[in-house]
Amino acid sequence: MLPKTPNCSLKILALMFILYRVAASRPTNETDYQALLAFKSQIASDPYDALNTWNDSIHFCAWTGVICGKKHQRVTALRLPSFRLVGPVSPHIWNLTFLKVLNLNDNHLKGILPQEIGQLSRLQELRLSNNSFEGELPRNLTYCADLRILRLNGNNLRGELPDQFFSLMKLTRIELSSNHFTGEIPSVLGNLTALTQISLGDNHIQGSILPQLGRLPNLKYLVVEVNSLSGHIPTSLYNISSILIFSVAVNNLSGSLPSDLFLAFPKLEDLLVSVNEFSGLVPSSIANASRARMIDASRNALVGPVPINLGGLKNLQVLNFEVNHLGTEEGDDLSFFTSLINCTKLQVLSFTQNRLKGVLPNSIANFSSSLTQLWVSLNFISGTIPSGISNLVNLQLLALSINMLTGRIPSSIVKLSQLQGLYLRENNLSGVIPASTGNMTSLFSLYLGYNRLDGTIPASLGNCMHLNRLRLDENRVVGPVPQEVFGLSSLSILNLSGNSLTGPIPSQVGKLMNLQALDLSENNMSGVIPPTLGDCQVLEYLYLGANQFNGTIPTSTSKLRGVKFLILSRNKFSGQIPGFLADLPAIESLDLSFNKFQGKVPNRGIFRNHSAVHVVGNNDLCGGPSTLQLPKCKGGAAEKHRKRTSSKRTVLVITVTISIFSLLAAIATIILYCLKRSKRGNAFTFSTEGRHPKLSYGELSQATNGFSSTNMIGEGSFGAVYKGVLPSNGQNVAVKVLKLEEQGAGRSFMAECEALRNIRHRNLVKIITSCSGINFRGEDFKALVYEFMPSGSLDKWLHPVPNEIGRAEDNTRLSVTQRLNVAIDVATAVDYLHHQCQTPIVHSDLKPSNILLDSDFSAHASDFGLSKFLKVKASGTQSGSIGIRGTIGYVAPEYGVGGEVSTRADIYSFGILLLELFTGKRPTDPMFGGEFDLRGFVERSIPDGLNQVLDPLLCLGRVQGNLRQCLLKVLRVGLMCSAAQPNERMNTGGAAAELQKAQDVLQGRRRRNRV
Incomplete structure (x- = not known):
C-alpha cells in the first residue's frame, strides 16, 4: 500500500468534489x-x-x-x-x-x-x-x-x-x-416504412394523395377524410395488400374506382369514399370483399347497376350508396337485394336518391334480423310493400318515401315493435291505416303524407307514447280526430291537413305540452276552438284554415306567447277581433280572412304591418290601420273626433300651403349653395354621376306602384321596404323609405349612407342610390335604393308560414348546407367590416331579418342604420359611443351595463344568429326566461342531446357520423362567439375558418340539391 502524502490526499479530495458536482448536475x-x-x-x-x-x-x-x-x-x-x-x-x-x-x-x-x-x-x-x-x-x-x-x-x-x-x-x-x-401531405412520409397507421382526417390539407405512400408495405390504416384533397387515387396505393381501413371521404377526389379494388385490398374492412366526385361503375370485385364491415360510397356520381353477387360479404354491417345515379333502363335494378340474404350481420342498408327501378323483391323478408335501418327513398320503386318485411324484427327505421309504391300498408308491418321512424310519404298507397299501428310503441316519426289513404285515424296511435312527428297530410282520411291522438304529450309536429276530417278539436289538445306545429287546414272540422288550446305553451305554428270552425277566438289564445303564425282563414269565426292578438310578442303572420268577424280592428302591434295581417272577406269590420283600407267606425268617439277634425281642416290647409312655399324656398337656397360648393370640389353627393343614378321621388313612386301595400316586402323601426322596377332600365330594386316621423330615423339614414359609401363586399347588400327630397304632399322624403334580393330575408326561411310545414321539405326549407353557406357569408362580411375597412365599422344590428338572400341563396348583410365607425385610441384599442344598440336577444350583455360599442358586440350577435340558424329558435322564444337562454339551451344539450337541439324543420332524423361532427363544430363556434365575456369570444375571421372546415363535410349535400 502506498503511503498517504499530503499531495495525494488533495488529489483524492478534488476528484471526489468533481464526481459530486457531476452527480449533482x-x-x-x-x-x-x-x-x-x-x-x-x-x-x-x-x-x-x-x-x-x-x-x-x-x-x-x-x-x-x-x-x-x-x-x-x-x-x-x-x-x-x-x-x-x-x-x-x-x-x-x-x-x-x-x-x-x-x-x-x-x-x-x-x-x-x-x-x-x-x-x-x-x-x-x-x-x-x-x-x-x-x-x-x-x-x-x-x-x-x-x-x-x-x-x-x-x-x-x-x-x-x-x-x-x-x-x-x-x-x-x-x-x-x-x-x-x-399544406400538403409531405412526400417524405413514404420513407417511414414501419408505419401501420396514418390518420390525417378532418384538417385543411390540400393537394393530392401522393404515390409515395405506395411504398409503405405495412400500412393498415389510411385515414385522410374531411380535407381538401383532389385528383385521383394513385394506383401505387393498390399495391398495399395489408390495408384494413381506407378512408378518403369528404374530399374533392375524382376518377373511377378500379374494378379490382377489393382484390387489391383483400383484407379490407372499411371502405369510406363518400362525398367525393367519383364516377363510373361500382367495382365488380365487391363480391370478393369477404372481410368488409362497412362500404360507404354515398354522395358521388356512380352509375350503372349494383352487382348482384353480394352474398359473399359475410361480415358486412353497413352498405351505403345513397345519392348516386345507380340504376339501368331495364327496370330490374333491385335484384341484388336477394343476394344480401347471406349477409347475416347487415345492420344499415341505404340506396336513397338513386335511379333504381323495379319492385321490392319478396326476398327482403329473409334479410338478416340484425338489420336496423333500410333507406330506399327517392327512387322509382313500384309494386307493393312485401308483407314479409315484418320479419325484420329489429328494424328501427324504414324509409320508402317518394317512390311509386301502390297497394295497402301491410298490416303485418305493425309487428316491427322496434320501429322508430316509418317514412312512406309521397307514394300511391291506398287503403286504411292499420288499426294495430299502435303496437309500434317505439315510433318517433310517422310520415304517411301525400298518398291515397282513407278510413279513419286509428285511436290506437295513442299508445305510441314516444311519437314526436305525425304526418298524415294530403290523404283521404275521414271522421273525427281521435281524442287519444291529442293526448300524446310527446308530439311536436301534428299535420293532418288536406283530408276530410270532421268534428271538433278535442279538449285534450291542451295535453300537447310539446307541440310546436299544428296543421288541421283544408278539412271539414267544425266547432269552437277549445280554451285548452292555450295550454300549448310552445306552439309556434297554428294553421286551422279552410274548415267550418265557428265561435269567437277564446281569451286563452292570449297564452300562446310563442305563436308565430296564426292562420284562421276561411272558417265561420265571428265576434270582434280580440285586442290581445296585437300583443302576442312572437306573432309574425295573422290570417283572419273570409270569416264573420265584425267591429273595430285593433290599431297596434302586428295590425300595423299590413303585409303580415289579412282580414279581407269580413264585411263588418271597420277601423284599424289605414293600410287595411277598412271603413271608419261610425258613432261614439270616432264620430266626435270626425266633427272636431272637420272644423280644423281649413286652418290645416292654409298652414300646409304656407309651409310648402317656405320649404321650396329653403330647398332652392340649399341647392344654389351646394352648386357653388360643388364647383370648388368640396361637396359630397352620394349619388355621383354615372356611378349611382339620380332618382326622384316621382320615379321611385312609379317604380313601386305608388308605394303600394302590395309591393311592401318588409317593415322595420325606421322604414318600410318596397319592391320596385326602375322605369328607366327595368332593374328590380328594393326601396327603403324612411319613417321620418320616428325619432332617430334621420340619424339612421345618415349612418347608413355613410357606411355604404365606404364599403364594397360581395356579402354586403349593394346600394344603388339614395334619394332625399320632397314627396307630392310637400313632406320630407328620404329613401335608399338597393339591389333586390329575390329570396328575401333569412328570417322568413328560418321561421316559415305554417302551411309550409311538411310540404316537400327538401324544396322549401334551408338545408344544412345552405345554412352553413349563409353562416360563412355573414362571418366573412362582418370580418370585412371589422378588419378590412380603412376605419373599422360595427354593424350593431345583426339578426336574421337583416340578412338577405339572393337567387343563389348567398347571404348579404343589410340595414346599416345603427352602424358605427370606431375611433382608434392612442393605446391602439377601438371604441365607440356608449349605449344599447341593436335588437333585444341579439344585443351583447356588456351593453346593458354601459359598455362601449365594439366589434366584439357584433361577434356576440353573430354567435346568437348562428345558434338560431341551426336550432330554429329565436333568442326571444317564450321557452327562454331568467338565466335560461338560447346559448344555455345549446350548451347544456350538446353533444349528447344534439338531436333535441337541431331545428325540427331540417328533418334530419338521427344525426350520426360526419354530419354529427359537422353540426357539433358549428354549434360550438356559435357558443364561442356568444360568450358572456367579450375577451372570450372568437373573432369573425376564426369563426369563418371553422365554419369553412365544417362545410367541407357537407359537400355531397350540395350535390344532392342539384340532382
Whole structure:
C-alpha cells in the first residue's frame, strides 16, 4: 500500500468534489418528483381527484398514473387518460428524461407544445389526443428517435406538417386528425416504412394523395377524410395488400374506382369514399370483399347497376350508396337485394336518391334480423310493400318515401315493435291505416303524407307514447280526430291537413305540452276552438284554415306567447277581433280572412304591418290601420273626433300651403349653395354621376306602384321596404323609405349612407342610390335604393308560414348546407367590416331579418342604420359611443351595463344568429326566461342531446357520423362567439375558418340539391 502524502490526499479530495458536482448536475429521482409536482400545480380542475394521491404520504412512484423503472426509480410512464383534467401542462414535465410513455388523452389540457419535448429522448409513445393544445408541431420532436406512436388528434394544432418531422424512422402510428393542419401531405412520409397507421382526417390539407405512400408495405390504416384533397387515387396505393381501413371521404377526389379494388385490398374492412366526385361503375370485385364491415360510397356520381353477387360479404354491417345515379333502363335494378340474404350481420342498408327501378323483391323478408335501418327513398320503386318485411324484427327505421309504391300498408308491418321512424310519404298507397299501428310503441316519426289513404285515424296511435312527428297530410282520411291522438304529450309536429276530417278539436289538445306545429287546414272540422288550446305553451305554428270552425277566438289564445303564425282563414269565426292578438310578442303572420268577424280592428302591434295581417272577406269590420283600407267606425268617439277634425281642416290647409312655399324656398337656397360648393370640389353627393343614378321621388313612386301595400316586402323601426322596377332600365330594386316621423330615423339614414359609401363586399347588400327630397304632399322624403334580393330575408326561411310545414321539405326549407353557406357569408362580411375597412365599422344590428338572400341563396348583410365607425385610441384599442344598440336577444350583455360599442358586440350577435340558424329558435322564444337562454339551451344539450337541439324543420332524423361532427363544430363556434365575456369570444375571421372546415363535410349535400 502506498503511503498517504499530503499531495495525494488533495488529489483524492478534488476528484471526489468533481464526481459530486457531476452527480449533482444529472437528473435524479428528485428531479422527477419536482417535475410531477410542477405538473400538478398547473392543473386547475381535477373532478375525479386523480391527483389526490400526489403528496408526501407515499413515494411518487405509487402516485396515480405514475410508473417507475425498478432499477433507478425514475418515471418511465405517466398515464392519466380520461380524467377531465383542466389546465396547461407544466414545461417541467419534459424533465422526466426516462419517460417512455406519456398518455394524457381525453382531458381538457391546453397550451402550446414546447420545443423542450425533444428532451424526452427515450419517449416511445406520445398520446395527447382530444385536448385543446395549440400552436405548431414542435420541430424538436425529431430528437425523440425512439418514438413509435404519436397521437395528437382532436386538438387545435395548426401549421404545415414539417418534412423533418418524418425522419422518425421507428414511427408506426401517426394520428393527427381533427386539428387545423394545412399544406400538403409531405412526400417524405413514404420513407417511414414501419408505419401501420396514418390518420390525417378532418384538417385543411390540400393537394393530392401522393404515390409515395405506395411504398409503405405495412400500412393498415389510411385515414385522410374531411380535407381538401383532389385528383385521383394513385394506383401505387393498390399495391398495399395489408390495408384494413381506407378512408378518403369528404374530399374533392375524382376518377373511377378500379374494378379490382377489393382484390387489391383483400383484407379490407372499411371502405369510406363518400362525398367525393367519383364516377363510373361500382367495382365488380365487391363480391370478393369477404372481410368488409362497412362500404360507404354515398354522395358521388356512380352509375350503372349494383352487382348482384353480394352474398359473399359475410361480415358486412353497413352498405351505403345513397345519392348516386345507380340504376339501368331495364327496370330490374333491385335484384341484388336477394343476394344480401347471406349477409347475416347487415345492420344499415341505404340506396336513397338513386335511379333504381323495379319492385321490392319478396326476398327482403329473409334479410338478416340484425338489420336496423333500410333507406330506399327517392327512387322509382313500384309494386307493393312485401308483407314479409315484418320479419325484420329489429328494424328501427324504414324509409320508402317518394317512390311509386301502390297497394295497402301491410298490416303485418305493425309487428316491427322496434320501429322508430316509418317514412312512406309521397307514394300511391291506398287503403286504411292499420288499426294495430299502435303496437309500434317505439315510433318517433310517422310520415304517411301525400298518398291515397282513407278510413279513419286509428285511436290506437295513442299508445305510441314516444311519437314526436305525425304526418298524415294530403290523404283521404275521414271522421273525427281521435281524442287519444291529442293526448300524446310527446308530439311536436301534428299535420293532418288536406283530408276530410270532421268534428271538433278535442279538449285534450291542451295535453300537447310539446307541440310546436299544428296543421288541421283544408278539412271539414267544425266547432269552437277549445280554451285548452292555450295550454300549448310552445306552439309556434297554428294553421286551422279552410274548415267550418265557428265561435269567437277564446281569451286563452292570449297564452300562446310563442305563436308565430296564426292562420284562421276561411272558417265561420265571428265576434270582434280580440285586442290581445296585437300583443302576442312572437306573432309574425295573422290570417283572419273570409270569416264573420265584425267591429273595430285593433290599431297596434302586428295590425300595423299590413303585409303580415289579412282580414279581407269580413264585411263588418271597420277601423284599424289605414293600410287595411277598412271603413271608419261610425258613432261614439270616432264620430266626435270626425266633427272636431272637420272644423280644423281649413286652418290645416292654409298652414300646409304656407309651409310648402317656405320649404321650396329653403330647398332652392340649399341647392344654389351646394352648386357653388360643388364647383370648388368640396361637396359630397352620394349619388355621383354615372356611378349611382339620380332618382326622384316621382320615379321611385312609379317604380313601386305608388308605394303600394302590395309591393311592401318588409317593415322595420325606421322604414318600410318596397319592391320596385326602375322605369328607366327595368332593374328590380328594393326601396327603403324612411319613417321620418320616428325619432332617430334621420340619424339612421345618415349612418347608413355613410357606411355604404365606404364599403364594397360581395356579402354586403349593394346600394344603388339614395334619394332625399320632397314627396307630392310637400313632406320630407328620404329613401335608399338597393339591389333586390329575390329570396328575401333569412328570417322568413328560418321561421316559415305554417302551411309550409311538411310540404316537400327538401324544396322549401334551408338545408344544412345552405345554412352553413349563409353562416360563412355573414362571418366573412362582418370580418370585412371589422378588419378590412380603412376605419373599422360595427354593424350593431345583426339578426336574421337583416340578412338577405339572393337567387343563389348567398347571404348579404343589410340595414346599416345603427352602424358605427370606431375611433382608434392612442393605446391602439377601438371604441365607440356608449349605449344599447341593436335588437333585444341579439344585443351583447356588456351593453346593458354601459359598455362601449365594439366589434366584439357584433361577434356576440353573430354567435346568437348562428345558434338560431341551426336550432330554429329565436333568442326571444317564450321557452327562454331568467338565466335560461338560447346559448344555455345549446350548451347544456350538446353533444349528447344534439338531436333535441337541431331545428325540427331540417328533418334530419338521427344525426350520426360526419354530419354529427359537422353540426357539433358549428354549434360550438356559435357558443364561442356568444360568450358572456367579450375577451372570450372568437373573432369573425376564426369563426369563418371553422365554419369553412365544417362545410367541407357537407359537400355531397350540395350535390344532392342539384340532382
